[in-house]
Amino acid sequence: MAHSTRADRFLRACRREPVDTTPIWIMRQAGRYLPEYRKVRGTTDFLTLCKTPALATEVTLQPVDILGVDAAILFSDIMIPLEPMGLTLTIDEGVGPRIHNPVRTSDDVAKLAVPDPIAGTGFVMDAIRQIRQELAGKVPLIGFAGAPFTLAAYAVEGGGSRNYTHIKKLMFSEPKVAHALFDKLTETVIAYLRAQIDAGVQAVQLFDSWGGVLSPHDFETFSLPYLKRIVEGVKGRGVPVILFGTDLGLQLERLATTGADVIGVDWRMNLDEARARLPNTAVQGNLDPVVLFGPKSELEVRVRDIMKRAGNAPGHIFNLGHGILPETPVENAKALVELVHQLGKHTA
């Protein structure tokens, strides 16, 4: 058994080093399923919470103590850097993010700024510093950003979308304008992640949440090159890069070409297949979040299966295949963390 502890097992697994047990964190672990989070949100809207370092710190730390996960993730939203680019953002309960001046034309793209991350989103860096101080080395802190295609989809559609008609129409009709938009988003994300690293995050995750709506050709043309540029732009700064997408099971080998240290996979594939197809990266995932609504006996069966498929080689970080859902029973999330730590000892 390796000489690692809760403080370093997540980062060791990112680097595919031996660990004392399988590390686990949960996407959206600071969220509405926690009564403690809902209490804070009772008096504060979502964007104010993101922009108030003391409150962002408070909710970031909640799941570290309540669930016992092995990493904290900055409480924020992938949409945050779009505001200083010049977009008008609201995030309303039940509606999700909305951009009130969506990007549709060459002029709209030209007007977008590539903001200085300190001037534009200094509250994020303040929160990171405060979280690191309060964590005091207990577990590492993960920073994050959205992938250019995913951010562009929001910016062009004006919010969530079913068919991605506007962004795809832009890509298919005016590819130069689309590439100019992806380029500005890429520069913004690189500067934003570098500033997060400078402020103290110890790993970064890039979310290409909507990349899975693209054909292989379009993914290779309009998303992958920008993912590569971002990974290259933040690598060599001493923190692992996690690349997560949904519906990207057919693109795993392409994702690995970005140079990301860790690839996050959703539950649509078996983890043994993911590990076989990703021999040179760590793998993060991949429990269906809805399993947390079922009985604990079934949870255990499925966690055992994932651990078995992850195998004995180092480099597995347990996570859900997507964010934890707002109605999830907290006790089941706790049980998941305990199970992973317990079962992980046998494989570590």
Added chain:
Amino acid sequence: MAHSTRADRFLRACRREPVDTTPIWIMRQAGRYLPEYRKVRGTTDFLTLCKTPALATEVTLQPVDILGVDAAILFSDIMIPLEPMGLTLTIDEGVGPRIHNPVRTSDDVAKLAVPDPIAGTGFVMDAIRQIRQELAGKVPLIGFAGAPFTLAAYAVEGGGSRNYTHIKKLMFSEPKVAHALFDKLTETVIAYLRAQIDAGVQAVQLFDSWGGVLSPHDFETFSLPYLKRIVEGVKGRGVPVILFGTDLGLQLERLATTGADVIGVDWRMNLDEARARLPNTAVQGNLDPVVLFGPKSELEVRVRDIMKRAGNAPGHIFNLGHGILPETPVENAKALVELVHQLGKHTA
């Protein structure tokens, strides 16, 4: 060049026989993008249209004449057989299908009927007979049904869903109840498709529109066995069976084990990969529907690419990777059909 014509090239391609040119039809080809359809809908709500054979016939025939596609598909909805099972269905513009008495418990499942398709949905069979008569052999008529998991997702969630929490919770917590529900849906679908075949449809398509939200284990446990039973239940009646799903690229080999004659694929994979992985079935697809919003030059590039990837072996039916979108310019849909017919002559 094979001696086939518009009247039989679709059915020949389903059987992987040589054709004069690549056949094409378009999912949701009778729909809101057509002014002629909107005119009919101006005075008739969606369910009334489905239930009035003369009107269903009228809109079914529209794209055959307007676009020149090589098959008609019955105008109906996968939700139609749920009503005689005992569910209260509405389909409202912009909201989609809703079930007002969703299935949640063992008792709810026990109460569901396996309806006689003539007594419960005789209007569908009347429409089929009228359509066949009016088509007079010009092109074949496709019938269809929803796959049990997809129908169950609607029945349990009560409508469209983002996370499929209720249906998955039922599957994970009370698998026997879930299987009882899938079983009743399977029996209903088999009887429904047999009645459609008896009334005159010349091919059937099974839509597992939501199967892609399941993990491989859950797909194998809760969807695939029922797809197999349905294919077995309608095979040997002289009509090809098409199995279509979205987000099922990782499940292609499993889909082929159903015995379906044709597998429909969405645009998330390259068609040469699909054909290589499906050596013993025909393949249907797979243009991203949003390409029809771009310029014709780009449409041609992408159609050429799909035709090239489909290769020279018989057994490719051109289609979109999902339904045509309501805002699609009709002239682009027409251009697509012409392009496929023109380019298909070189590969046929």
